[in-house]
Every structure is written in structure tokens, then in C-alpha cells.
Amino acid sequence: MEAVVGLLVMLLGVSHGVETYCDGRQDGAQCYGALGGTVVLQLMDNASEIFKYQWYKNKTTIILHGRKDTIVYNMMKDRSVFTPSNGTFKINNLSRTDGAEYTLHIFDSNAYDLGQRTLQLSIQAPVSSVLLDSECLSQGEMRVSCSSEGADSPQYSWTLDGHTLTDAQLLSGNKETNNITLKQDVSGRLVCSVRNHISSVSKEEKISTCGFIFINCTLPDGTNISQWVFSANNTLCIDPTTTPTMITDTTSFNVDNSLLVCGLRAAVVLSLLVGIAIYFAWKKKKYNEVETSTRPRIKDHPENSFSMVEL
Incomplete structure (x- = not known):
């Protein structure tokens, strides 16, 4: 299984060129290397000043044996280089099996053990990619999840507009986990960063409120x-x-508005009818006045009548 993982890492190129450095001159140093990558371990200052040295893996398997500037034995010579002048041991194409405890023994010319130092080497797959997924919840909250590919022991961190998320912006979740829930009024440039000891990748997404x-x-x-x-x-x-x-209730408003329109229409019609009635009454009055003025007047005295004159 480890061989398959290592092959996939190399094919994907996610760890190609990843080189880490660790100072192993302090006893108990914790060192990390990228799966498929390279690690440079500082074992000593200058091997030419040491009469004899031996480097063991898990206290039983000897990896390196040398005398001053001379390398007597290197079990990993096909993918490692030891430089006596600066005391560094470089391992290429790291695999899971390279993770172990390593112990350095130093001897004087009398084969006396001058002391030993140990270091712990851990191999991790680097972060290859980061995905962000967000969704709006029923009350306007926003759930955001951050997922990473390939990383061993990933650690998460969040920022909003360049600042670390605060508890006041979070409805639930921890800003150091991969799933958080933001409050309804939170918006801006959200960044999720995923890292481990040998790599770090970030993903940014512009988020807005859910309309609440x-x-x-x-x-x-x-x-x-x-x-x-x-x-x-x-x-x-x-x-x-x-x-x-x-x-205001829109139904009642529409009913009142309709009644008002009907009332205005009725008032207009009634005004027209009254106007017409007044016009015809005035017209009739004028007609009667004209008719009366053109009718011949009969004198009151009979002696002045036409009959009397004729006789």
C-alpha cells in the first residue's frame, strides 16, 4: 500500500522538488521529510575531525560508517549522499519506511564511545490541493467545508479579508478545523489554509451573505x-x-381603491345628467320666451278690434 501511495505521489508530482532540512546535532531532534521528496539531515559539524562515527536506524541497522573524511559504508548509497566536510546526510526519494529513530555514535582513536545523539525522522505526504465548499442554511447561516488531498496530519486555519476569523463571526465550529459555520452577516474574502510540517496550500473564495x-x-x-x-x-x-x-393588507387596499373609482365614476355620470337636465330646461325656457314675443297681441277694448272696424 505504501508503495502504491508513493507511486501516486510521484506520478502526480505533488512532492517533486520538496526538500526539507533538519538540524540533528541536538539530541532528540524531530525531523520531517516529504514522501517522494528529499531531506537534508545535519548530523555533525565536520566529519574530518571525528576519528570514527556510525549511524544506526532503530538502534540495530547500521546506515552509515565512516572514519574522518572516508566513508567506509553507506547502506543507502543508491539514493543518499554524505558530505564529510559539512556533516550533512541527504536522502532522496523518501519512502514511508525511512521514517524511524536514528542514532549517531562517535568514537575516539581508542574506540571509546564519546556519546550518542538521536533524531526522529517522520515522513509525510504533502498537501496537493485544497477544495472549498459552501452552502446556505435555513436561517441564513453559511456552512463552509475545507478539504485537502494527499496531506498527512493536516492542520487548518481560516482568515477573512486577511484577518483570523473571530468567535464573533463563527456560529459554530473551531477556526482550526476543516468545517465551520459563519453567522448570517459575515461576508468577504475567505481563505482556508491547509498545512503540515513539509507543505502548505491555501484556497480563497469570495463569499456573500445568504440574503437574510x-x-x-x-x-x-x-x-x-x-x-x-x-x-x-x-x-x-x-x-x-x-x-x-x-x-397594509393588499386585498383591503384593492377593494377600497375599487370603491373609490366607482364612486368617482358615478359622480361624473350624475354631474353629466344634471348638466343635461339644466341645459334642456334652459332651452325650453328660452323657446317659450321667443314664442310669447312673436304671438299677436289682442287689445283689451273691443271697440278697437278688427270686427268693429270692419263694421
Whole structure:
């Protein structure tokens, strides 16, 4: 299985060129190497000043044996290089089996052991890629998950607009885990960083709020409403930033508006009818006056009548 993993790492090229350094001159040093990569271990200052030295793996298997500038034996010579002048041991194409405890023994010319130092070498697969996935929850919160490929012992960290996430911005989760839930009003440039001891990769995503607003209002019946609601469907408060009045029922408004229009139309029709009636009454009066003025007048005295004159 380890061979398959190592082959995949090399094929993908995720660890190609990854080189780490560790100072093993201090007893108990903890060193890390990238799977498929290279590690440079500082075992001593200058091997030419040491009469004899031996380097063991897990206290039983001898890896390196030398005398001053002369390398007597190197079990890993096909993929390692020891440089006596600076005391560094470089291992290429690291595999899982290279992870172990290594012990250096130093001897004087009388074969007396002058002391020993140990170091622990751990092999980790580097972070190859990072994926971010976000989704809006029912109350406007945003759940964000960060996943990494290939990394051994990954550690996560989050920043928003260049600053570490605070507890005030998190609804749940820890800013050092791969799953967090952001509060409803959080937006900006969100970055998830995944790292281990031999690599680090970050992924950035621009996030915005899920369209929710916080309302705080009191209804006419005295009921207080204080909650997050979806802005586009909000029918509870007109202005969620202040104590608002209720939105008028649109059905009643339409009915009242229709009655008003009908009333105005009836008033116009009635005005027209009254106007027409007044016009015709005036017309009739004028006609009667004209007719009376053109009719021949009969004198009151009979002696002045036409009959009397004829006789």
C-alpha cells in the first residue's frame, strides 16, 4: 500500500522538488521529510575531525560508517549522499519506511564511545490541493467545508479579508478545523489554509451573505418579532432597522381603491345628467320666451278690434 501511495505521489508530482532540512546535532531532534521528496539531515559539524562515527536506524541497522573524511559504508548509497566536510546526510526519494529513530555514535582513536545523539525522522505526504465548499442554511447561516488531498496530519486555519476569523463571526465550529459555520452577516474574502510540517496550500473564495436580514419589531397586538428572515420574502416589518408599522393588507387596499373609482365614476355620470337636465330646461325656457314675443297681441277694448272696424 505504501508503495502504491508513493507511486501516486510521484506520478502526480505533488512532492517533486520538496526538500526539507533538519538540524540533528541536538539530541532528540524531530525531523520531517516529504514522501517522494528529499531531506537534508545535519548530523555533525565536520566529519574530518571525528576519528570514527556510525549511524544506526532503530538502534540495530547500521546506515552509515565512516572514519574522518572516508566513508567506509553507506547502506543507502543508491539514493543518499554524505558530505564529510559539512556533516550533512541527504536522502532522496523518501519512502514511508525511512521514517524511524536514528542514532549517531562517535568514537575516539581508542574506540571509546564519546556519546550518542538521536533524531526522529517522520515522513509525510504533502498537501496537493485544497477544495472549498459552501452552502446556505435555513436561517441564513453559511456552512463552509475545507478539504485537502494527499496531506498527512493536516492542520487548518481560516482568515477573512486577511484577518483570523473571530468567535464573533463563527456560529459554530473551531477556526482550526476543516468545517465551520459563519453567522448570517459575515461576508468577504475567505481563505482556508491547509498545512503540515513539509507543505502548505491555501484556497480563497469570495463569499456573500445568504440574503437574510435581522428584523426587530412590535406588532399592533404587542407581539415582538426578533429574528433573521429572508429579505426577499419579508412581510413582517417594513423597516427592519427600526420599530416599523405593519404592512397594509393588499386585498383591503384593492377593494377600497375599487370603491373609490366607482364612486368617482358615478359622480361624473350624475354631474353629466344634471348638466343635461339644466341645459334642456334652459332651452325650453328660452323657446317659450321667443314664442310669447312673436304671438299677436289682442287689445283689451273691443271697440278697437278688427270686427268693429270692419263694421
